Structures are given as structure tokens and as C-alpha cells.
Amino acid sequence: MDAPFLINKKPDDKQLEAIKSLSDAKDPILFAILGDLSGDSKYADCALLVTRERILTYDFSRDECTHSIAFSDIEEIFNKRMYGNGVMRVRLRDGTLHNIFRFTFSVAALCDATVTYVNEIRNGTAPKEAFDTIDATYQKLLSVCPKCGRTLSAPGVPCINCMNKRKLLGKLAKYLKPELPILIIAVIISVITTAIALVPPLLTQTLVDTILPDQRRDLLMWVSILLVVIHIIRYALSGIRGYMLRVSGNKVLTRIRCEVYEKAQHLPMRFYDKTSTGAVINRISGDTATLQAFMLRVTQEVVVQFFKMVGIILVMLIINWKLTLFSLFPVPIVVIGSRIFRQRIAPFYRRIWRRSSAVTSTLTDTIPGIRVIKSYTNEKQSTERFASCVEEWRVTDSKAGKILNAYPAIVNGLIACGTVIIWSFGGNLVIDGMQNPAIANISVGVLVSFISYASMFYEPVNFFANLSDSTQSALASTERIMDILDAEPEHDFGKGNTNADLGGRIEFKNVSFSFDRTKKVLKNVNLVIEPGDIVGIVGTTGSGKSTLVNLLLRYYDHYDGQITVGGVDIRDIDMEYYRSRIGYVQQEPMMFHDTIFNNIAYGDRHFTVDEVINAADIANAHEFIIRQPDGYDSMLGERGVGLSGGERQRVSIARAMLRNPKMLVFDEATAAVDSETEHLIQDAIEHLISGRTTIMIAHRLSTLSKANKIVVVDNGEIIECGTPQELMEQKGKYYRLVQIQSMSDKVAAERRAENFG
Amino acid sequence: MKRLYIDRYTGKLERTDLYFVRLTLKDGTVLEDLEPRRLFPITRPNMFITLLDRNEKEAAFVRDLTEIDDASRIALEECFAEYYMIPKITHLLNADEKFGALSWSVDTDRGRISFQIRNRNSDIKKLWGTKRVIIRDSNDNRYEIPDVDALDSHSKHVLFSYL
Known part of the structure; x- marks a missing residue:
């Protein structure tokens, strides 16, 4: 027996009868969620039903309709995610608060979509449009293998893993x-x-x-x-x-x-x-x-x-x-x-x-x-x-x-x-x-x-x-x-598509992301980065700034929303082509057990010696490399030459430089080095970024002196965005951060002056 | 920053909602809508409880449930009963490994349930030096076996190869 409405899993005949008895031709059920918790959070079969005008809940173990609330009576509807379970709560116009539906995380995504749907309807969004989101959520749920939870290449196809x-x-x-x-x-x-x-x-x-x-x-x-x-x-x-x-x-x-x-x-x-x-x-x-x-x-x-x-x-x-x-x-x-x-x-x-x-x-x-x-x-x-x-x-x-x-x-x-x-x-x-x-x-x-x-x-x-x-x-x-x-590899749906202009405009459209579904790391992020922009991303640790960059680098593809570069969804661009044109400099760059030369030319041995030396020179790395007895042949890693943090950083900048990338990403590149080295690195970075779209994550705001755009991320959301001057005038979070840092810089400078004096 | 510690002499808690409490301090100050959270939900569920305000900032702190008066303790325990859902597995009925995916059906203190475990190496964890086992299913729901030794022999047999 097939249900004429969206449902997350197949109900048995009795349940379907019960659900059907609640609706009539005038107000048919649009979608239903079969949940697994009763009101007192015991395991029990129950359902949440949404029609055109109301939201209903049904408890199969007691065979009764527990709530039936018209949208017009709702003052506020929200989900509270707790630990291992969640609850959908409704505040009615008369001020009373009702816990209408308890759920485990198995159906949490659907419950969230339901709340969004009800709110959209109440705000006057066309039912058709609001329903599309619901439909997409259901589709996404179905495109996950119910047996192993792996994302399928298309909804409904047999899971590669389970089949094989x-x-x-x-x-x-x-x-x-x-x-x-x-x-x-x-x-x-x-x-x-x-x-x-x-x-x-x-x-x-x-x-x-x-x-x-x-x-x-x-x-x-x-x-x-x-x-x-x-x-x-x-x-x-x-x-x-x-x-x-x-x-x-x-x-x-x-x-x-x-x-x-x-x-x-x-x-x-x-x-x-x-x-x-x-x-x-x-x-x-x-x-x-x-x-x-x-x-x-x-x-x-x-x-x-x-x-x-x-x-x-x-x-x-x-x-x-x-x-x-x-x-x-x-x-x-x-x-x-x-x-x-x-x-x-x-x-x-x-x-x-x-x-x-x-x-x-x-x-x-x-x-x-x-x-x-x-x-x-x-x-x-x-x-x-x-x-x-x-x-x-x-x-x-x-x-x-x-x-x-x-x-x-x-x-x-x-x-x-x-x-x-x-x-x-x-x-x-x-x-x-x-x-x-x-x-x-x-x-x-x-x-x-x-x-x-x-x-x-x-x-x-x-x-x-x-x-x-x-x-x-x-x-x-x-x-x-x-x-x-058999694990699903990184999706490369755009294999062969090398038409995108990676120097083009970068756009985050309604991007939301969570690692494990329990906590959203990024919430509805919208961001536009114009070609040639130098963007500084600022925020406290854990605010989601690294995640933002991780998504741009395509380390994670299962986010909601869209990221486009030059007008093309990055998930539709050939992965190898895409990544090879982005220069990424990390906070603690990884050095491989190989010569300095190979560490700079890492990943592509077609570079000429001149190119490598040139890149090292621009990155201010050449000067310390020539002091090594083995020069560019020095082995790094265990029992090899130990490079200092700043030196390694410069090698990794040379690495990025060599690739002549269209887009540059610095993830706290100067966080772990002293001010003098920072200056050298800063200098290297400036050589590198000329004319390229650059994204810099930074704790030290001094690193961002060249930035023409600052994005302040807090708790997964972009709270401020604009030129440094604009943000200073706004006197918001960025202003406060600058104040705090210049104060501590001043203190540090005074202390230094005292010591030398 | 100074932490506002609550004990039986300095403050009282009342449950005002599914997961909110009201804190009344000795000097008469009232803090509404505080959300109690365990800081060690697995290892020390009855100690180190933080009370968050609407902005998820810590407003007060309870070091130990035994340090507050009974009414306040019950208020917190009631909130936790709603907030934390870690069903205790009493019997393991069946573990099915067909198609490479691991699926368990169990009896818990909240009723019978079946769930999938995505990674049997990392999602079934025995706590270091204890008899407790914490399980995470493919949807991030948590389950607990409070004492492995107390399980019946069939359950032990089912569990055996996953520990």
C-alpha cells in the first residue's frame, strides 16, 4: 500500500489507515514523519503529519491523535535539540507552550525541515515553494543507504557497499x-x-x-x-x-x-x-x-x-x-x-x-x-x-x-x-x-x-x-x-570540467554545514568574494572560519547550499584541476621526508630548477636554504635537517607560489612564529598575493593589513562583513578585536622597550 | 572570571519548563530560564553541572548534586531526564551483519529498538577501566550498557565479538 504523501519510511497497513483517517479530501496530508518516541520519550511508534492548514501528531501505541494544531493558532514553533533526542515545541497564540513531538536524531533533519516549512507558510511563502524544500529533504534522506548510511550517487539506486x-x-x-x-x-x-x-x-x-x-x-x-x-x-x-x-x-x-x-x-x-x-x-x-x-x-x-x-x-x-x-x-x-x-x-x-x-x-x-x-x-x-x-x-x-x-x-x-x-x-x-x-x-x-x-x-x-x-x-x-x-570516494561529479575560471568571483549561497548532524558548524552563510579581493576571515577559535575554508577547498562536500567560483558550483568542477589551482598554506605545514627541492616541487616534478629557486626566493626561503650544507638537496624530516617553524612556513609558501595559483588560502599562516619571522613571511605573502584572490584566516589582525575586506565569523554565522574602515566605523565585534589586540601589542611593545632600555 | 557556585546555602532551583530551571539566590536575585547541562554526561553525570542562560553563557555552576538541597536536586534530575536520552541497554536481542552493515536490536529501559552502527570499531566503545559500554548509532543517537558483566549470557554472546 503506497502512501499518497511524503513519508520517511513505509508505514504498516494499520498505521496508514490511522493516518488516512485524520485527513480528508479538503485538507489532505502533505507529508508525514514516522517517529520513534512517545511524549514521555519512551520508544513507541508515532507520527507527525502536516496538512495544508494544520500540524497533527498521532501516537500509534495509544491509537489517538495527540495534537492537532492549526497554523493560524501558532505563535511560535521551534525544535529543541537535546542529547540523543529532540522535541518540537509550539507556543500558541493563547501563550501556552506544547511539546508536540519527541524525536530521536534519526528523524531530526525532517523535524527541522518541518519547522522551517511551517514558519515559511506562516510568513506567507507560497506553499509550492515551501514544499520544494521539504521534498528535497525527503529526497536527500532517501538518497542515503538505509542499511549503511552511505550517501548514494542518486536517490533510490542500490547501495554500492551493501550490494558488493x-x-x-x-x-x-x-x-x-x-x-x-x-x-x-x-x-x-x-x-x-x-x-x-x-x-x-x-x-x-x-x-x-x-x-x-x-x-x-x-x-x-x-x-x-x-x-x-x-x-x-x-x-x-x-x-x-x-x-x-x-x-x-x-x-x-x-x-x-x-x-x-x-x-x-x-x-x-x-x-x-x-x-x-x-x-x-x-x-x-x-x-x-x-x-x-x-x-x-x-x-x-x-x-x-x-x-x-x-x-x-x-x-x-x-x-x-x-x-x-x-x-x-x-x-x-x-x-x-x-x-x-x-x-x-x-x-x-x-x-x-x-x-x-x-x-x-x-x-x-x-x-x-x-x-x-x-x-x-x-x-x-x-x-x-x-x-x-x-x-x-x-x-x-x-x-x-x-x-x-x-x-x-x-x-x-x-x-x-x-x-x-x-x-x-x-x-x-x-x-x-x-x-x-x-x-x-x-x-x-x-x-x-x-x-x-x-x-x-x-x-x-x-x-x-x-x-x-x-x-x-x-x-x-x-x-x-x-x-x-568500497567506501564512497570524494565525489568528482565534475570530472573533466576544467572550464571554470578559478580567478573569478567566489560566492557562498546559503551554505550550512555540520560534521555529525548534532551541531551546525556553519549556519546559512552568504558571502561574495570578488576577483582580486584580499579577504580576511576573523573570529574566535571554533567559530567556523577554518570550516569555511575547508568547504572552499572541497574537503567536505555534503553541505547544504552552494559555493560557486566564477559562476560554477565547485562540486561540478574537476577536483584535480580545482585543487591544483588553489594555493593552500597551513598553520603547521607538513614537510615530507624528502629533499627541500622535492618538498617545494611537491606533487609535480615537472618544475624546472629555476622555477623552484625563483619561488623559494620570492617566499624568502632561498636565503636560509643556501646556508644549508646540502642546499636544496637537504633531507627534511626524521634525522634530516630540522627547519624552524618559520622556515617550514616559508617552504610551504614557496610550494604554493610555484603552482601559480588563481586563488590563495592562508590558514593562520603566521600564528606560530615570532614577529621578525612573521615580517619575513608577511613579505613573502605579499609577493604571492599580488592580483590573486586571497583568503586569509588570521588571529593576529596585523596580518590583515593588506585586506580590503574583512569577514567576522561567530558561532557559524557571518556577523560582520565589509572593508576594514567600514567595520571600524560600525564599532562592532571587529572594532573590539582590533582594540583588544592593539592594546596588548602596546603593552608588549612597552615591555620590550623597558627591557632594552 | 569568577564562577557562581551554587550549593544548598547559596541558591535554590525550581523546574519551570521541560528543560529550564529558575535560580533563586540567597540575596533574592532570581535568574530565569537557565538550562542545566552536564559537563561530564558520560563519566560524571551527577557532578559538574553548568547552568546556561538564554545566550548559552554560563550563569551558575553546581559542583555536585549532593551539595544542593533535595528539591533543587530533583529539579535538575527531572530536567536531565528530559534532556539526556541515553537509553540503557538491558538485553541485546540480535546483531545482524548482513551486507557489511551492523544492525542491532536491543531492549532498553525505554523500550525495544533497532539501530544501525556505522563503524563498529569507533562507535562501540568500552570506557577505559570500567564495565560500561557507550554506543553511537548511525544517526548519532547514544546508548549505554551500564555493566557488561551484568548482561545475560545471550547478550554477552552477541556483544562479545564487538568489544
Whole structure:
């Protein structure tokens, strides 16, 4: 039964009836929200319905319409977002306040849209126009995969992630495909070696039954030579096979690693906000190796061991079927045991992985921060914390060790007992035959060869029983790798579109953004930046100024509203083209473990030496680089040349300079350096910005002396915008900030004067 | 800046709305529409409570719920009961991992609910050195397991592989 109005999820028939009974043809329901909280914030099915003229709520558990309020009676309507839940409140014209709808964050976006809708209608917006926003909100909700929450490329299409997980192993096959010829050769070799391996017991049989009793020394020599040849061929072949597998295994591993790494490069910042970098590193280095081992060794072995098993059973059946049945007796027990084992062990693998990844995370979090640890003499605590991480891993792994080892012990015990059965039953048959030659059906040689076959037979059985082991850990690794491979990459809908003029006018239109839906970081931001403008963005920490720039740099694409550059939505511009034309200088620039030259030319090696030196010169970096013994060849990073904060800053300005960007973004570029260096950097920046659209985030207002436009951001909103003179005259927030800073600057200057005087 | 600490001698609180309280100080000053918020909603829910005014600026501060009189404490607790919704999970009924997305159905002190967990590594967290587990679902709703050891064996079994 389909609802004739917008609804966030499918109501059951009873609910739909109840909803329908509330509306009539004159005043039909336009949209509905199925919520999950009752008025006293217990989980219950309830609904919020909006018609053309009223807003209604319905509680399905009590089967009653709890509120029915006409828009004309509403004085004020708003949502209060609380912790884990929210409430829609209405103040009526008679002054009473009603909590009409409780909701969890699952439907918070819809509730917000509803409030906006009701307000727009009350302010006289055309219903059609107001409804479009509602429609868009519903559409957006539907374009999120209901299973995994991932944003879909278009509303209603099947989620890439959820669809492909089913074909997890099919995906892995893709990596094996190029190695297929080698894999097939390897399998053929193993089938040959397996077949050869079946020969020695037959020879042993002849040895025991014919050669030894008949004292045939000539035959003994020939059989011995034959056995030696067989063994040489067998082990030589398996050596060759091992080498082949290693070579192609490395190829597969390289491919997976590079692919995962490449994918990790293109994941949106959202992914890294949620996943610690240590975990990602672990997946790229550790999990890929597990996967490779599984795909090659294990999949090969499956084929080989299967042939071995079939071969042995055939040979055994041909020799003596009764004895065969007896020797196979423990097999079902082993197989059933392995099934039970598989279910038990799966959670342990996850736990162990999680613990060891916690250990790695602790490492990657603390070792780089060793200065802080030392300065706060926190060595003991961090050691303790690390120790307890390792301890947790040890406990978990030891617990798992119990099950992990009990199982093979049981299996091996059963197998040993199986051999005893063959000895006792087969031994009886042999003795029977000796006592009564008429019924002789088994010789000592047959029994001996049978014992070797039986022990050989348990190798594949053991393998298949333990297969669950490697399969489980490989599947867990696959899952984690696929988590990266299948994650939605940064959208690049505008791929190939390089027509936009990035030196053009930048416009923020009604931009709202939130990281996690609970708190809006940017609220309805509107901003116009003309070509060639030097814009200073000012505001307290946490006010949203960095976020503003993050959106412009396209680190986050899931905002509401629109950002255009030169009239084109930035989401429709080719990402590579777009970013390569923006120079971005951060507060603490990242230096890579490479030469200064490569750090400046980072990302593009086509620059000539002259260009790089020129850029360094303009950035005031050349002067300190030439003082380095290795000049531009100086290695940066660990054990390399240590550059000071200001020097690094100038290298990063040179980096931006070299690209001849159309647009420049400085994120507190001078916040962490002394005034003299600031002056040098300031000078470098001035060289750089001439004629380019520049956006500077700054704490120190002195940095903004060249700005012709100041934007003051507070609490996610632009509260002031204009030329510095205008804002000074307004005597608003900017004025106050300037006052505070010039005062403290004066104090600092006086202090300095005193010291020198 | 001096913080206005409230205890049983310096001020009284009354609940005036779903999440607002009125503060009456000893000298008779009345502060209306203060919104109490926990500063440690997870680790110290009954301590360090700030009272925000309409502009979300701190107007007063309660260090410990035991330091104020009973009526005021009840007023705050009632506000918190409305404001903070962290359902306590009593039973884990089922964890479904099909299609790679993790979906839990649980019984809580507020009734039965199903939700999706986006990232099982970061959204299911055991608090350091305690038996509490905090869960965040794909819509940023929070849930809590107050004591892992107190769960029944089925719930423990379901939870086991995610901790």
C-alpha cells in the first residue's frame, strides 16, 4: 500500500489507515514523519503529519491523535535539540507552550525541515515553494543507504557497499586473474607431485611382501634408486612451485596494497574524521598481507589437498575397501568438530585484531607526541597505558589460544586413535591370513602401506578442518580492506570540467554545514568574494572560519547550499584541476621526508630548477636554504635537517607560489612564529598575493593589513562583513578585536622597550 | 572570571519548563530560564553541572548534586531526564551483519529498538577501566550498557565479538 504523501519510511497497513483517517479530501496530508518516541520519550511508534492548514501528531501505541494544531493558532514553533533526542515545541497564540513531538536524531533533519516549512507558510511563502524544500529533504534522506548510511550517487539506486559485500570473494578473484596462468601451472605441478607421492607406499608394500622375504638384493637396489628419484622429482617440483607462487603472490600483494593505498588517498576527510590513521595504516600493511597469503596459498592448497584426498581414497579402496572404511571412521567427527569450532573462533579473531590494532594506535598516537610526554613527565603513565593495551591483547589472545590449541589437540588425538584402529583391525586380518592361508586377503606389506596412506590421508582432512581458521582471519581482513575499497570516494561529479575560471568571483549561497548532524558548524552563510579581493576571515577559535575554508577547498562536500567560483558550483568542477589551482598554506605545514627541492616541487616534478629557486626566493626561503650544507638537496624530516617553524612556513609558501595559483588560502599562516619571522613571511605573502584572490584566516589582525575586506565569523554565522574602515566605523565585534589586540601589542611593545632600555 | 557556585546555602532551583530551571539566590536575585547541562554526561553525570542562560553563557555552576538541597536536586534530575536520552541497554536481542552493515536490536529501559552502527570499531566503545559500554548509532543517537558483566549470557554472546 503506497502512501499518497511524503513519508520517511513505509508505514504498516494499520498505521496508514490511522493516518488516512485524520485527513480528508479538503485538507489532505502533505507529508508525514514516522517517529520513534512517545511524549514521555519512551520508544513507541508515532507520527507527525502536516496538512495544508494544520500540524497533527498521532501516537500509534495509544491509537489517538495527540495534537492537532492549526497554523493560524501558532505563535511560535521551534525544535529543541537535546542529547540523543529532540522535541518540537509550539507556543500558541493563547501563550501556552506544547511539546508536540519527541524525536530521536534519526528523524531530526525532517523535524527541522518541518519547522522551517511551517514558519515559511506562516510568513506567507507560497506553499509550492515551501514544499520544494521539504521534498528535497525527503529526497536527500532517501538518497542515503538505509542499511549503511552511505550517501548514494542518486536517490533510490542500490547501495554500492551493501550490494558488493555479498560478492566479497568474487571481488578477490579479480586480483588473482592476471596470475591465472601461473596459478594453473602451479596446480598442475602440485597434482603431479601429489600423484608421485602416492607411489612410495606401493613400493613399500612390494618391499615388505616380496623383496625382504625373498631376499632379492637386486630388486632392493632398483626400488631404492626409484624411491630416490621419486623423492628428488617431488621436492624439486614443489620447490619450483613455491618459487612461482611467491613471485605471483608478491604481484598480487603489490596490486592490492597499491589499490587500497590509492583508494585511501581519495577518501573524503569525513572518513578520516572517524577512522584513526593508525587503523588505516594497519589495514594497508597488515590486512593486505593476510589476504594475499590466503588467496594464494590457501586457494591453491584447497585444490591440491582435494586431489590428494581423492587419490588416496581411490588407492585405498582398490587395495582393501573394508580397511578403508575403518580408517575413515574418525573423519566425520573431525569435520563436525571443525564446524562447531568455526562458530566459536570467529569472534575471537575480531577481538584479537581489535586489541592489536589498539596497540598500534597507541604507538602511532604517542611516539610522535614524545615531546609532550617528556615535557609533562608523563612517561610512566603512557608506559602504563601502553602496557595495559598490550596486556588486554595478551589476555584476549591467550583466551583464544585455549580454543585454538584445544582443537588441533583433539583432532590429532582422534587421528592417532584412527591409526591404532587400522593396526588392530588390519593386524587381525593379517594374523587371520597367516593362520588360515585359504582366506588370506591382506599381507603385512598391504597393512604397512595402508598405515602410510592413512597418515597421508589425514593431511588433507586436517587441512580442510583448519581451513576455517585461515578463512576466518582472511574474511575479517577482507572486510576491513573492503571497508576502504568500497567506501564512497570524494565525489568528482565534475570530472573533466576544467572550464571554470578559478580567478573569478567566489560566492557562498546559503551554505550550512555540520560534521555529525548534532551541531551546525556553519549556519546559512552568504558571502561574495570578488576577483582580486584580499579577504580576511576573523573570529574566535571554533567559530567556523577554518570550516569555511575547508568547504572552499572541497574537503567536505555534503553541505547544504552552494559555493560557486566564477559562476560554477565547485562540486561540478574537476577536483584535480580545482585543487591544483588553489594555493593552500597551513598553520603547521607538513614537510615530507624528502629533499627541500622535492618538498617545494611537491606533487609535480615537472618544475624546472629555476622555477623552484625563483619561488623559494620570492617566499624568502632561498636565503636560509643556501646556508644549508646540502642546499636544496637537504633531507627534511626524521634525522634530516630540522627547519624552524618559520622556515617550514616559508617552504610551504614557496610550494604554493610555484603552482601559480588563481586563488590563495592562508590558514593562520603566521600564528606560530615570532614577529621578525612573521615580517619575513608577511613579505613573502605579499609577493604571492599580488592580483590573486586571497583568503586569509588570521588571529593576529596585523596580518590583515593588506585586506580590503574583512569577514567576522561567530558561532557559524557571518556577523560582520565589509572593508576594514567600514567595520571600524560600525564599532562592532571587529572594532573590539582590533582594540583588544592593539592594546596588548602596546603593552608588549612597552615591555620590550623597558627591557632594552 | 569568577564562577557562581551554587550549593544548598547559596541558591535554590525550581523546574519551570521541560528543560529550564529558575535560580533563586540567597540575596533574592532570581535568574530565569537557565538550562542545566552536564559537563561530564558520560563519566560524571551527577557532578559538574553548568547552568546556561538564554545566550548559552554560563550563569551558575553546581559542583555536585549532593551539595544542593533535595528539591533543587530533583529539579535538575527531572530536567536531565528530559534532556539526556541515553537509553540503557538491558538485553541485546540480535546483531545482524548482513551486507557489511551492523544492525542491532536491543531492549532498553525505554523500550525495544533497532539501530544501525556505522563503524563498529569507533562507535562501540568500552570506557577505559570500567564495565560500561557507550554506543553511537548511525544517526548519532547514544546508548549505554551500564555493566557488561551484568548482561545475560545471550547478550554477552552477541556483544562479545564487538568489544
